[in-house]
Amino acid sequence: MVNTYLPKDEVNAFTSQVLTRGSTGQDVKELQSRLKFIGFFKGKVDGVFGWGTYWSLRTFQKEFGMKVDGVAGPKLKEKLVKATKNYKASGTASNTNTKKSNNIVSKITKTSNSSNKNNNKKQVENAPNGYTNNDIKLMANAVYGESRGEPYIGQVAVAAVILNRLSSSSFPNSISGIIYQPGAFTAVADGQINLTPNANAKKAVLDAINGWDPTTGCIYYYNPKTATNKWIRKRPKILTIGEHIFCK
């Protein structure tokens, strides 16, 4: 495998990472703000290489006589940096074009990049289509509160149950509606949902949203040692993961 990712600072603000649709990070921010600077990109500079970035990159490639593939490789970055000589990475669009400082492009981008790091330190977060970062946080809280002592796959399974309820006709139609349904989750009832989840819980939620469902469509689960209800024990059981039995 060719190592294409060099985290060291290059002459310009880009690293040599090849960017494609779905990429995230500071490099994408750089790409977006440069494309925006010359009017190709009209969306928000958010560091997520989405469709909007993709089309504007293609338009750029077309107009500059390059291969139109929507992929930002080294050649494209070189062209883009040349085309945006007056661009300053600070991101404030107000003081553009005022000074002709094109002789020291690299220096400017480098220094402003380091100052940039402070305000842009916030990690770029990508959310799957149809979900917001807050949905994910809420689910991660519920998953952590419900199953933090469980193996990782058990946490994915709990997240999957929440999502299966979303598409089930017997449950509310929103993630918050399902989580806050009175009595539906013990972690909500006893306040454990307000604990700060760890990184694993969030990873588990993302796996479930991206389609991994260890329970093959279950909408209930219980701990046979502590479950207080008879009714739930009569549901068709599908599998056991850790302490939980998952059922339909």
Next chain:
Amino acid sequence: MKNAIIIGALSVALIGTGYWGYTKHRDLQEMHNQAENSYQRAFNELTYDVDLLHDKIGATLAMNSKASLSPALADVWRLSIESKSDIAQLPLKFLPFDKTQAFLTKIANFSYRTAVRDLEKEPLTDEEYNTLKAIYKKSESVQDGLRNVQSDIIDKNLSWIDVQTVSAQKEAPRDNVIINGFKHVEQTKSTVDQDFGPTFTTGPEQSKELKKLTGDKISESEAKKIAKSYFPIKNYKDIAVNKSLDGSSEPFYSVSMEHKNPKADSYMEITETGGHPLFFITNRDIKKQQISLEDAGKSGANYLKKQKYTDMEIYDSSQYDTIGVFQFVKTVNDVRIYPESIQLKVALDNGKVIGFNAKSYVISNHKRNIPTPKLTKVQARKKVNPNVKVQEERLAILLNDFNKEVLCYEFIGTLDNDTYDIYVNALTGDEEKVKKL
């Protein structure tokens, strides 16, 4: 003197704690009342909404003009959704009320589909009329049941908080007027669950379950062998195989493996019939990104090829911090078969696959005859909103809202700053699906 001071101090302390206890008690009582009131409100709204729902369904039965029928059906749709959200606010933990909720969802689906249809061109069929009549009758019994509970609550001053505590008890004689009332509603309805006809379906819900598979049954040790051939990390400390429980329509094995170097856990599910791998996940710490998303995608494609999944094409990728998630789809003669998709998760520190999900592939994989389109690409394109600038187009097989495979032209286009994925049926010219990406 000393004693007097001590006695004085103690009595001040006693009065203090007394007062503190009293305010605490009052606060608690207040919160208790607040919770009770919001339950009461949700319940009373539920009975009201179901009342109205029943009346509205009744009205649609007598209507003849299409102009009044469509809005009335839209009202039925709204009320069924509202009733459902009322139920969601009640403390019905483990109380078997899911059939009534499913009933409401089905009313919602049915009324929505008929409300948005052009009834001028395509009036209600006899079958659909019968469905309406049947749900009219059933909603009456739901309404009556809820009304009874309501009068019990008002007459006997019953509390929802009690329901909450009773339904959480283990072996208690769960004798509670409200619970019994709800059970009654649920049962009167479930006895006649089937009467509503084929137009009354739940929709995409079933697609998550495994379908019946064909092939030889595999043993535990064969499951282990398959799992080992899929995990990219070879060395392991411990391997365990479990079987699914008897409620699963299609039994499967779950194989868990603990790796030592690097430290990681893997988990995989494989069907017993045919030994089809459903998915696996490896959980480990992922170090700093060394691989670009694009190269990770290539590594994923190679992995699929190595595992003998042929004709798989990558169609979407996203990066979550140091993990790349890729969507692959089977492509035969340039037709994308979306039901046969596979998801891969690739670690961006070393480019190794750490997740594989082929459940929909296993469910949908079969030899199919792709029909010849009746519309040309140009004809189909005319069906797309003229404001959308089409950027990409291709043929694709899609699962539509009725869970049926349809051949479509897929158009990816832009409108202002947004990108849309538009599917036009290649046989009928219907717009099957429009998705904002």
